[in-house]
Amino acid sequence: MLPTRQPILRRFWYPVFRASHLDDGQKPFRLLGEDIVVWRKPDGTLAAIADRCPHRSAKLSLGYLDETGSLVCGYHGWTFDCSGKCVRIPQRENPTATGKIAVDGYRVAERYGHIWVALGEPLTPLPEIPEANEAGFRRVDQFYEEWKIGALRLMENSFDVAHPAFVHRGTFGSTSRPLPEQMPIVTEHANGFDYYVESEVDVRGDDSADALKIAEGTTTRKRTNTWFMPFARRLGITYPNGLRHTIVTAATPMEDARTMVIQFCFRNDTEADVSTEQVIAFDRKIVDEDKLVLEGCSPDVPLAVVDGEEFHMPSDKPGLVMRRRLRELLEAHGETESRAVPA
Ligand code: FES
Ligand SMILES: [Fe+2]
Structure with missing residues (x-):
């Protein structure tokens, strides 16, 4: 399975940073082939949005956080809140007149000392430990x-x-x-x-x-x-x-x-x-x-193929169940498994 080619995998939580990684500002991460930027506001609120400014495509992660904890693009200063909405265009006469300009915003949570992100509506809760x-x-x-x-x-x-x-x-x-x-x-x-x-x-x-x-x-x-x-x-x-x-x-x-x-x-x-x-x-x-x-x-x-048949050892059982469950997940959402090599 090639994870970036299975859209359904966007609907799960993944840890992306240790919580301490956000102590000194926003950080970029590549998740399922997408660039995201994650940060923590001074009031503790977490944010994860697409790491691409809609103005001239600068990486927002190269910008800086303003005093309210919004993310300022380092190129021309467009500013984005935790949801990805553009809240300021400094060059405008009315800088807060930003209309519907926004980048994608994602779900983000802190658990077990780590920051978790889901790119889509999560299908399952965070792992219970x-x-x-x-x-x-x-x-x-x-x-x-x-x-x-x-x-x-x-x-x-x-x-x-x-x-x-x-x-x-x-x-x-x-x-x-x-x-x-x-x-x-x-x-x-x-x-x-x-x-x-x-x-x-x-x-x-x-x-x-x-x-x-x-x-x-x-x-x-x-x-x-x-x-x-x-x-x-x-x-x-x-x-x-x-x-x-x-x-x-x-x-x-x-x-x-x-x-x-x-x-x-x-x-x-x-x-x-x-x-x-x-x-x-x-x-x-x-x-x-x-x-x-x-x-x-x-x-x-x-999987190994011997004499034209898939070959399994008894110890392969958990892995085989995992593959079946993932296949069922894909099928339930209308996807087929993408592969680099024919299975
Ligand atoms: S590229 Fe971000 S404000 Fe211009
Ligand atoms: Fe091991």
Whole structure:
């Protein structure tokens, strides 16, 4: 699937910035092939509008915010409010006589320390992450970085229980365990699915042992993995020592082969137990292992064909459900799946 060619994907929420990114003014973002500009007014109101001035096409993100928090084009000073309406043309005798001049305005929200944007009327709510409101949990913002991959590629990988043994053989995986003991049973819900799986993982090196407070050797991860259609997931991991490490990963589609990978986690320990730097460093190695493999893949996600038939492994099940659900979503809205290569 090529996300920029599926209009229905505009009708979902995507994180685009950490909240702190807006502390020093407006910021540009490329979302689903569109340039947008996002900012926060002095009174806290958030704004997201098209990043293109209707006068002579300057990028509004290169302008500045006036004292009321409206965005002034840096070229000739046309000024736009949070909804995208032009509220001032300084060269006019009556500068506020702007008529119907406007650029597109988008929905914008702040949740989990991040700024989320929907280009169209959202079909689903923002992902619900219970740990965000659970006593005893802290949030650690881990990653905000652009990868040269398609968003579906990252999502499918997030639910692929066969990849850790190979991709993560340098951290927690082992090729001696090509699959978890039991296959995930996928439970579908209106906005995605969940599955639960237990797997044995290695704890190797002081970094991992310190980040988990588990001695080197092997341990068990109990994982509840939730997919929030189309490109976000929650991975709730519980370790035998009671540590809960819940990872939220979003693959925000910038272009078909450009994705902003945004990851934050919630943990039921404290900074004194394990520092923020340790929490980030622990997952950094794991995420880099995924990145190395995924950036080498095609941005589209073709299925293997063997002897003229699609070939699936039992562990492909969550990814196949994801594809079916996305196909159903497209069909329900009169779209067909766009592909870079024939499937
Ligand atoms: S291009 Fe923006 S005001 Fe002229
Ligand atoms: Fe992985």
